[in-house]
Amino acid sequence: MTSQPPPRIIRGLDELRAITRAWKRAGETIGVVPTMGALHDGHLSLARAARQNCDRVIVTIFVNPKQFNNPEDLENYPRTEDDDARKLAPIGVDLIWVPDGEQMYPSDFATNVSVSGITDVMEGAHRPGHFDGVATVVAKLFLQTAADQAFFGEKDFQQLMIVTRMAKDLDIDIEVIGCPTVREDTGLAMSSRNLLLSDRAMMKAATLHEVMTDTVAALAEGAEFSTLQDAAKARLRAADFTEIEYFEIRARDDFAPLTTPTRPARLFAAAWMAGVRLIDNIDVPVKG
Numbered sequence: 001m002t003s004q005p006p007p008r009i010i011r012g013l014d015e016l017r018a019i020t021r022a023w024k025r026a027g028e029t030i031g032v033v034p035t036m037g038a039l040h041d042g043h044l045s046l047a048r049a050a051r052q053n054c055d056r057v058i059v060t061i062f063v064n065p066k067q068f069n070n071p072e073d074l075e076n077y078p079r080t081e082d083d084d085a086r087k088l089a090p091i092g093v094d095l096i097w098v099p100d101g102e103q104m105y106p107s108d109f110a111t112n113v114s115v116s117g118i119t120d121v122m123e124g125a126h127r128p129g130h131f132d133g134v135a136t137v138v139a140k141l142f143l144q145t146a147a148d149q150a151f152f153g154e155k156d157f158q159q160l161m162i163v164t165r166m167a168k169d170l171d172i173d174i175e176v177i178g179c180p181t182v183r184e185d186t187g188l189a190m191s192s193r194n195l196l197l198s199d200r201a202m203m204k205a206a207t208l209h210e211v212m213t214d215t216v217a218a219l220a221e222g223a224e225f226s227t228l229q230d231a232a233k234a235r236l237r238a239a240d241f242t243e244i245e246y247f248e249i250r251a252r253d254d255f256a257p258l259t260t261p262t263r264p265a266r267l268f269a270a271a272w273m274a275g276v277r278l279i280d281n282i283d284v285p286v287k288g
Contacts, residue, residue, distance in 0.1 A: 032147035038192035066133030
């Protein structure tokens with residue numbers, strides 16, 4: 001059986017728009033999966049969802065400098081374009097949009113997209129300016145690809161809510177679709193950053209999801225969250241997490257802090273393992 005060739009890689013905006021205009025004229029729908037590359041099964045699940053929902057699929061690969069606070073983090077971010085293209089081949093992705101920095105942010109670039117309120121906590125509090133960078137690049141990707149639907153993973157739940165709000169507020173005619181978090185066999189949420197962990201650190205990192213699921217189970221049985229929060233942080237430190245930035249319950253819609261999940265909520269966490277920052281979130285059942 002002949003293997004399918006990798007998707008076509010497009011690097012120029014004029015060429016991209018010529019292709020998408022032809023698709024639109026033919027009445028075809030376009031799905032986009034924005035990524036920074038270093039694709040794993042989580043990204044591939046988004047591409048498959050786009051393939052199932054849309055006539056055409058574009059995966060974007062752009063390591064966005066505007067969403068990195070630490071230059072070293074930007075420098076160390078994995079870049080695996082050829083491997084990414086091979087992984088996308090069996091899914092039937094139509095093309096990969098790979099703009100360079102000058103294409104996205106020319107020297108006279110002067111616009112910033114900022115979403116207020118829901119960007120102030122959790123990731124926004126620990127990574128100042130991060131979500132401005134996300135909102136700006138995603139707005140550009142939505143407009144560049146002329147997509148009808150965009151697919152994002154729930155692992156970055158705060159990001160998912162922010163890009164949804166951004167598209168709604170700016171009247172960008174696109175439907176943002178959230179897809180379930182894909183996990184390693186150990187429960188660790190798949191992330192491109194996992195490539196930076198040793199095998200031993202990967203095993204230890206799985207403690208994060210284990211602690212989160214135990215916390216939600218105990219909460220459902222009536223335990224107080226403040227007590228559970230302290231115990232969870234102690235378990236994470238014992239598993240060699242060096243810094244726990246947050247471990248908290250917040251409402252799904254506006255990210256208000258909750259001690260009791262009286263409305264739809266999620267448990268969010270961010271912690272460092274072996275010099276790598278890991279995040280995760282899981283659903284918290286509503287009490288009553």
